[in-house]
Amino acid sequence: MSYFLEYVIPAGQGDGDYEFPVSEEHRGYTVPLTEVDAEVIHTDRLPVRTEVIGASLDEAKTAAEEILSNSKASQARLYDDPTESMQTGAGTLIASYAQGSGWQEQAR
Numbered sequence: 001m002s003y004f005l006e007y008v009i010p011a012g013q014g015d016g017d018y019e020f021p022v023s024e025e026h027r028g029y030t031v032p033l034t035e036v037d038a039e040v041i042h043t044d045r046l047p048v049r050t051e052v053i054g055a056s057l058d059e060a061k062t063a064a065e066e067i068l069s070n071s072k073a074s075q076a077r078l079y080d081d082p083t084e085s086m087q088t089g090a091g092t093l094i095a096s097y098a099q100g101s102g103w104q105e106q107a108r
Helices: 057-069
Strands: 003-010 018-022 039-043 045-052 075-080 092-098 102-105
Touching: 003 057, 045 057, 057 075, 057 092
Parallel strands: none
Antiparallel strands: 003 045, 003 075, 018 039, 075 092, 092 102
């Protein structure tokens, strides 16, 4: 199975907003803001979708918890997505995570 974890990284207090350029020319690449003549977007959160390696759902949850423990995210969703899409919400939602509550599996 192909598992994907989606979560949002909020800017921390005092960190200010995240900044990134919006340019069709440099789409998909990390380019220093000083090297891009493009509109700069400011946001207080960054959405993330990342593949989680796990042969089973339990292994995927464990790997997802490790990722979340190293982030500022307090909630996440775990998807089974055989198409391996990077589109938000692609696949079947199989579990949701909330810090303090743990995992809540979705009815299939």
